[in-house]
Every structure is written in structure tokens, then in C-alpha cells.
Amino acid sequence: GCTSVAAAAMMSSLTNVNVVDASSARRACRGCTALQQAVSSIDTPHADGAVLFGRARSYFSLLLLDPEDVLSRARAAPDTYTPAEWAALLAVYVSDRQPVSYEQREELKAIVAVANADAEAGSIEHS
Helix, strand or coil: CCCHHHHHHHHHHHCCCEEECHHHHHHHEEEEEHHHHHHHHHHCHHHHHHHHHHHHHHHHHHCCCCCCHHHHHHHCHHHHHHHHHHHHHHEEECCCCCCCCCHHHHHHHHHHHHHHHHHHHHHHHHC
8 A cells, every 4th residue: 555655665665775874863753753654544544564664664764873873783694685675775874973984885786695695595495
């Protein structure tokens, strides 16, 4: 329904952003809440709607963390977000955080690649 489309659209919007500041990241988090309320007024309420928008809020809150903290989250739970979503978090320049290094981007690629390989191996085992 509208809920899943709206939440996905919020998250994919980050790929179109080059520069953001902490204030804008916090506004994006609040925007997720406002959009959730607006969509729930026109769409059949779904229990997973709160989960989807909560995921989006958590995603935008990662912009407030330094790159090393984002990598720590990726190491701990790489399947929380898609590879493109993780990459977008480090691709955008956040003026209020430490700059992202080439090495950090490469480490993120490696973390996601291992997680994808593990997921594929798990799906093959269950087939």
C-alpha cells in the first residue's frame, strides 16, 4: 500500500542528496513521522507501517553519527539496510560530522559483500 511506498521513497531520497547538515538530518527524521501520520490517514493502517517508518527514522539518524560509528552499526547488523542504502549514508557529505575516507567506503563495501554472500549461502542451504 501507500505506507510501504512512502517509507521506501523517503529512504531512497538520500541517494539524490550530496550535502546535508545535522539540522536537515533531524528534519528528515521528523519528516518520517509526519509522513507516517499523513499516510495513515489515507491508507489502511498496517502494523508494519510503524516498523517501516521507524526503519526510515533510524536510517536518517545515522547521518548524525561519525562514519566510524556508521561502520560499527554496519558491522553489527549489515542486513538492516540494503547495500545501496548503506552506501548512500557514506556518500552524502554531512557538514557536521567527520569526513568519510576512501578506506571507510571500501570497508563498508566489504562488510556488505560479506553479508550478501552469507545471505545467499543461507538461502541456498534452505532450498
